[in-house]
Amino acid sequence: MASTTIPPDVMIDLIKVSKTYPPEVQALVDVSLSIQRGEIVYLTGMSGAGKTTLLRLISRMEKPTKGMIDVAGFDLGKLPQRNMHLLRRKIGMAYQDFKLLPERTVADNIAIAMEVLYTPKRTMERRTRELLEQLDLSHKYATRAGELSRGEQQRVTIARAVANVPEIILADEPTGNLDGETTARVMDLFYRLNRKGSTLLIATHDTRLYRHDKDRVIELRFGRLQSAAQTRVIKAEDQPETTEIQEGL
Amino acid sequence: MRFLAVTFGHTMRNMLLTWKSQCMTLFTVSLSVLIFSFFYLVYANALQVSASLDDDLRLIVYLDEAPSPPMQAQYRSKILKFDQVEKIEFISSQDAYQRFEQALGTNADVLTGVPEDFLPPSIEVYPIRSLDSLSRIKRFSDYLQTLPGVLKVQYGKQWIDRFHSFIQLIRVVIILSGALLVMTTTFMVAHTIRLTLVSRQQELELLRLVGATNNYIRTPFLFEGALQGFIGAASGMGALLLLYNWIKLQFAGPATTTLPFTFLSWPVIGLLIGLATLLCILGSFSAIRRFTRL
Numbered sequence: 001m002a003s004t005t006i007p008p009d010v011m012i013d014l015i016k017v018s019k020t021y022p023p024e025v026q027a028l029v030d031v032s033l034s035i036q037r038g039e040i041v042y043l044t045g046m047s048g049a050g051k052t053t054l055l056r057l058i059s060r061m062e063k064p065t066k067g068m069i070d071v072a073g074f075d076l077g078k079l080p081q082r083n084m085h086l087l088r089r090k091i092g093m094a095y096q097d098f099k100l101l102p103e104r105t106v107a108d109n110i111a112i113a114m115e116v117l118y119t120p121k122r123t124m125e126r127r128t129r130e131l132l133e134q135l136d137l138s139h140k141y142a143t144r145a146g147e148l149s150r151g152e153q154q155r156v157t158i159a160r161a162v163a164n165v166p167e168i169i170l171a172d173e174p175t176g177n178l179d180g181e182t183t184a185r186v187m188d189l190f191y192r193l194n195r196k197g198s199t200l201l202i203a204t205h206d207t208r209l210y211r212h213d214k215d216r217v218i219e220l221r222f223g224r225l226q227s228a229a230q231t232r233v234i235k236a237e238d239q240p241e242t243t244e245i246q247e248g249l
Numbered sequence: 250m251r252f253l254a255v256t257f258g259h260t261m262r263n264m265l266l267t268w269k270s271q272c273m274t275l276f277t278v279s280l281s282v283l284i285f286s287f288f289y290l291v292y293a294n295a296l297q298v299s300a301s302l303d304d305d306l307r308l309i310v311y312l313d314e315a316p317s318p319p320m321q322a323q324y325r326s327k328i329l330k331f332d333q334v335e336k337i338e339f340i341s342s343q344d345a346y347q348r349f350e351q352a353l354g355t356n357a358d359v360l361t362g363v364p365e366d367f368l369p370p371s372i373e374v375y376p377i378r379s380l381d382s383l384s385r386i387k388r389f390s391d392y393l394q395t396l397p398g399v400l401k402v403q404y405g406k407q408w409i410d411r412f413h414s415f416i417q418l419i420r421v422v423i424i425l426s427g428a429l430l431v432m433t434t435t436f437m438v439a440h441t442i443r444l445t446l447v448s449r450q451q452e453l454e455l456l457r458l459v460g461a462t463n464n465y466i467r468t469p470f471l472f473e474g475a476l477q478g479f480i481g482a483a484s485g486m487g488a489l490l491l492l493y494n495w496i497k498l499q500f501a502g503p504a505t506t507t508l509p510f511t512f513l514s515w516p517v518i519g520l521l522i523g524l525a526t527l528l529c530i531l532g533s534f535s536a537i538r539r540f541t542r543l
Contacts, residue, residue, distance in 0.1 A: 089460035116461040118251040
């Protein structure tokens with residue numbers, strides 16, 4: 001189950017991964033990618049480029065048609081269903097469609113990730129309040145998730161993803177519905193977790209997020225990963241767009 | 250401890266989510282348990298009645314003349330050749346006369362002038378008191394009739410035949426109600442659990458994504474099945490106790506004081522509740538296996 005073929009500092013390793021949906025829709029084609037432990041990687045690309053598919057493959061929500069995926073020491077091709085929880089506990093994922101339970105409160109939705117680890121109730125409550133405070137949602141603690149705006153729901157799904165301080169955080173368009181100030185709060189949270197050792201892979205259209213030189217930006221185009229040089233060109237072209245958010249970050 | 254608290258919390262949430270179905274299931278389980286245990290109670294008491302059968306079970310073999318001691322030995326050996334019996338008693342004409350006199354009590358004077366040997370001598374055969382011997386008593390009687398010197402064989406034929414038929418009927422009903430109990434408990438519980446699973450499909454999906462183990466997801470459903478079985482069976486037993494007391498009250502009289510009519514013993518009650526609980530857990534397990542492909 002645990003892989004010994006990849007170096008221990010590599011957190012996510014994809015080798016020639018392809019994903020084809022029936023009948024013949026090629027979502028990913030021969031994608032090879034290595035992400036180091038503690039790295040922040042931005043995954044960009046147009047809608048339909050395969051960003052979400054890539055995140056779903058890494059979190060083993062789907063299986064690749066071809067290729068090999070290693071995540072946090074697990075060879076996903078050989079990981080049996082009964083041990084899937086071992087992988088999922090290392091990953092916190094903020095879904096593009098939120099995956100919230102609309103009838104449950106915001107606190108419940110966040111706590112669910114900690115409850116599966118049998119975290120003591122008091123710790124869960126403290127952590128939930130802490131996260132809501134950071135994301136400026138304290139006043140929504142007992143509100144039903146179904147009553148929140150999309151931006152608020154997005155923050156709740158982020159809070160749930162990071163609640164256990166996972167080794168890997170996968171975020172699918174985490175700031176898609178957020179204003180500048182809230183985006184800055186979210187990114188601040190991500191950077192803090194990164195400093196604690198979490199590896200981040202953020203799929204985004206928002207070019208304002210990856211202006212730091214140290215950030216690695218990769219681009220998917222029609223399911224294919226572009227070379228680093230090609231990606232840099234795109235980044236430079238986007239440069240003049242915004243500076244305001246960057247200051248906030 | 251935290252595991253138990255979380256499991257219990259999930260179970261309660263499940264049960265509240267589908268409370269109407271839960272009530273129906275509890276009602277069905279308790280009714281099934283009530284039907285089964287009622288017939289079992291009747292059967293168990295019938296067994297006690299058959300064990301306490303006394304004179305009704307004896308066969309009286311009337312003889313044409315009093316047997317000599319060697320003849321008595323021969324009769325004894327021939328009777329034992331057919332079946333094991335509890336007791337064989339030879340009654341002379343005089344003994345029969347005295348018994349009759351005693352039975353008449355204050356009216357014994359009607360026997361004045363009647364010769365003491367006017368009643369025929371007889372052999373009283375007491376079969377072993379069990380339901381098996383009840384079912385064989387007719388054949389036993391036919392056999393005794395073939396012995397030499399036998400005038401007539403008498404026993405509580407009609408009563409015993411009816412009692413035997415009744416016991417056979419109860420056995421069939423117990424088997425049928427047992428099958429009903431198995432079917433209702435397992436199917437109804439499985440159905441209710443399936444409803445809960447469907448209503449919580451979104452949450453179960455999410456639980457898998459955030460790293461819940463198979464046990465974390467399954468245990469509350471098994472616990473739910475166990476609760477349904479336990480509460481349903483306990484209610485059924487409670488209803489049976491009420492019914493038992495009502496019957497005792499309605500039929501209070503000399504018959505109920507002489508015939509034993511007792512409630513089920515604690516081990517039997519425990520066994521029935523345990524069995525129903527186990528069946529409900531099995532029903533729950535089958536539903537989970539089919540629905541939670543983990």
